[in-house]
Amino acid sequence: MEILENIPLAQYTSIRIGGPARFFCVIKNKQELGEVLEFAREKNLQIFMLGGGCNSLFPDKGIDGLVIKMQNTEFKKEDGGKFIVGAGIGLGFLAQESAKLGFAGAEWCAAVPGTVGGGIYGNAGAFGGEVKDIVVEIEYINIERKAKSEERKAKDCEFGYRESIFKKHPDWIIWRAAIQLRKGDINESQNKIQEYLAKKRFGQDLENKSAGCTFKNPKLPDNKKFMEYLRKSLEMEEADFKELTKSGQISAGFLIDRLDLKGKKIGGIHISPKHANFLINTGNATAEDAIIMISFIKEKVRNHFDVQLQEEIQMIGF
Numbered sequence: 001m002e003i004l005e006n007i008p009l010a011q012y013t014s015i016r017i018g019g020p021a022r023f024f025c026v027i028k029n030k031q032e033l034g035e036v037l038e039f040a041r042e043k044n045l046q047i048f049m050l051g052g053g054c055n056s057l058f059p060d061k062g063i064d065g066l067v068i069k070m071q072n073t074e075f076k077k078e079d080g081g082k083f084i085v086g087a088g089i090g091l092g093f094l095a096q097e098s099a100k101l102g103f104a105g106a107e108w109c110a111a112v113p114g115t116v117g118g119g120i121y122g123n124a125g126a127f128g129g130e131v132k133d134i135v136v137e138i139e140y141i142n143i144e145r146k147a148k149s150e151e152r153k154a155k156d157c158e159f160g161y162r163e164s165i166f167k168k169h170p171d172w173i174i175w176r177a178a179i180q181l182r183k184g185d186i187n188e189s190q191n192k193i194q195e196y197l198a199k200k201r202f203g204q205d206l207e208n209k210s211a212g213c214t215f216k217n218p219k220l221p222d223n224k225k226f227m228e229y230l231r232k233s234l235e236m237e238e239a240d241f242k243e244l245t246k247s248g249q250i251s252a253g254f255l256i257d258r259l260d261l262k263g264k265k266i267g268g269i270h271i272s273p274k275h276a277n278f279l280i281n282t283g284n285a286t287a288e289d290a291i292i293m294i295s296f297i298k299e300k301v302r303n304h305f306d307v308q309l310q311e312e313i314q315m316i317g318f
Contacts, residue, residue, distance in 0.1 A: 001025060001026070001027060001028075001032040001035060001036065002025065003023055003024070003025045003036065003039060003066075004023070004024045004025065005022065005023055005024070006020045006021070006022065007020060007021050007024035007067075008020050008062075009021055009024075009050075009058045009062065009063065009067065010058075012050060012053045012069065013053035013054075013056050013057070013058065013211065014052075014053055014054045014055075014056075014113065014209065014210065014211055014212070015056075015057065015209050015210055015211040015279070015281050015285075015290070016209045016281050016285075017057060017058065017060075017281060017285055017286065017287050017290060018057070018058030018059070018060070018062070018287065019058065019059060019060050019061050019062030019063075019287075020062040020063075021048075021062060021063045021065070021066070021067040022045075022062070022063060022064050022065060022066070023039075023043075023045065023065070023066040023067070024066070024067045024069070025066070025067075025068055025069070026068075026069045026071050027068055027069070027070065027071065027072070028071045028072060028073070028088075029072065030141075030149070030175070033068075033141060033147070033173070033175075034147055036066070036068060037141075037143060037147050039066070040065075040066045045065045045066040046064075046065035046066070047065060047066050047068060047143065047170075048063055048065055048066065048067045048068070048316055048317060049067075049068055049070060049117075049173060049174075050067055050068065050069045050070065050316075051069075051070055051087070051088065051114055051115035051117045051118035051121075052090065052113060052114035052115045052118055053114075054113035054114040054118070054211065054212055055113075055114060055118065055122065055211055055212050055213075055312065055313055055314055056211065056313070056314050056316055057211060057287055057290055057313055057314065057315050057316065057318075058287065058316050058317055059287050059317050059318050060286050060287045060288060062317075063316070063317045065317070068173075070087050070088045070115065070117050070173075070174075071088040072086035072087050072088045072089075072117075072175060072176060073086050073088050073089055074086035074089070074176055075089055075093070075094075075097065077101060080180075081103045081105075081180055081181035081182050081183060082136075082178060082179070082180055082181075083098060083103075083178070083179040083180075083181065084176060084177075084178055084179075085116050085176060085177055085178075085179050086116065086175070086176045087115060087116050087117030087120070087174045087175055087176055087177070088115055088116070088117065089115060089116045090113075090114070090115055090116075091109040091110070091112045091113070091114060091115065091116060091119050091124065092109065092110050092112075092113070094106050094109050094116060094179070095107055095108070095109035095110035095193055096110065096193065098179075098181055098189075099184075099186060099189035099190050099193060100186065100190075102183065102184060102185070102186050102189075103181040103182065103183060103184055103189075104181060104182055104183070104184025104185070104188070104189050105129075105133070105134050105180075105181040105182050105184070106129075106134055106179065106181055107129075107189050107192040107193050107196060108125070108126045108127045108128065108129035108196060109126075109129070110193040110196055110197055111126040111127060111196040111197060111199070111200045112124045112125070112126050113212060116174075116176075116177060117174040117175075119131045120135060120138060120157075120164060120166065120174050120177060121164060121166045121167065121174060122162050122163070122164065122167070122312070122314070123159045123160065123161070123162055123163055123164050124162075125162075126196065126200075127196050127199070130159070131159070132154060132157070132159035134179050134180060134181060135154045135157075135177050135178070135179055135180075136153070136154050136177075136178045136179070136180045137151055137152065137153055137154060137177065137178040138151065138152050138154070138157060138174060138176075138177045138178075139151050139174075139175045139176050139177070140152065140166070140172045140173055140174050140175055141172070141173040141175055142171060142172055143171040143172070143173065144171045149175065150172075152165075161216065161217075161219070161249075162216050162312055203274075203275060204274070204275050204278065205272040205273075205274040205275050205278045205280060208272070208278075208280045208281070209280065209281040209283075210272065210278045210279055210280050210281065211279065211313045212278070212312075212313070213252070213253075213277045213278065213312050213313075214252075214277055214278065214279050214294060214297075214311065214312060214313050215252035215256075215277055215297075215298075215309040215310060215311060215312055215313075216252065216309070216310050216311070216312045217249040217250060217251050217252050218249060218250055218252060218255075218307050218308070218309060218310070219248060219249050220245055220248055220249060220250055226306070227241075227245070229306065230250075230305055230306070230307070233304060233305050233306075234258055234305070250307070251277075252277050252301075252309055253275055253276040253277035253278075254276075255301050255305055255307060255309075256271065256276035256277060256297055256300075256301065257276040259300050259301070259304060261276060261297065261300065262274075262276050264293075264296075265282075266289050266292050266293045266296065267284075267285060267286060267288070267289030267292070268281060268282050268283060268284040268285030268286065268289050269281060269282070269285045269289040269290050269292075269293045270282060271293070271297070279293055279294075287318075291318075294311065294313075297309065
């Protein structure tokens with residue numbers, strides 16, 4: 001393991017934005033993690049974790065601390081449909097490999113970029129599936145307890161829509177997880193994976209540099225007066241509106257699209273013409289451009305629909 005200095009973080013994020021990390025390292029096992037945590041303690045450094053970098057935004061000034069890129073790629077099948085999966089394993093890899101072994105339940109993971117660790121952190125999901133549906137136990141390193149390894153059942157992880165207990169504890173480093181899948185049909189699972197990938201390619205802007213979905217889909221209140229106001233603001237027929245909001249949420253991308261904001265540019269950032277919830281780096285974008293655009297979108301949606309958007313993208317070090 002090597003601890004590097006002044007490493008540009010843009011190269012480690014899908015949106016290709018971010019200044020230098022004062023210190024940076026890649027860790028693959030617990031010994032390396034223990035060594036680098038000791039290094040951080042000696043120098044009194046704040047620690048920042050990085051997985052696949054697919055939903056992350058770093059500041060232009062960089063990070064005055066230690067950025068640890070997680071590459072624990074352990075992948076082990078146990079009895080039944082139980083898998084032990086390192087936090088650095090790609091969600092797409094989990095989907096493909098478990099399907100090849102004849103187990104179902106993780107096919108939706110193929111449509112989610114990033115790693116198992118990041119997926120647990122934000123309870124990632126797609127096509128009706130979420131991490132909380134397949135994870136049964138998480139092992140994590142508690143920095144505040146002398147880097148002690150601890151375990152927590154999924155039911156105790158406070159999983160919600162793009163939320164988990166790990167967001168409340170920056171001193172907990174997700175190390176690996178036990179995933180429970182069910183016996184399935186190999187061809188059926190692989191066909192489902194291809195179907196999900198095709199839908200993703202059709203509906204999302206995957207060709208350009210982005211951080212994926214910028215905002216969470218807002219939860220709607222159980223308030224008839226507000227819902228009628230929102231329906232009229234969207235200029236929708238009642239049947240169409242009910243279908244759109246039947247899940248109790250509304251698509252953030254749909255709201256942004258209704259404001260004709262696709263293609264809007266601020267500096268080097270523009271709103272994808274293909275998917276309004278994607279911000280695209282046109283080649284020279286800065287974190288400041290992205291922050292200004294995010295604020296602009298939130299203000300427009302709030303003023304027109306009285307809906308407060310919340311970021312799904314992780315702002316690290318701001």
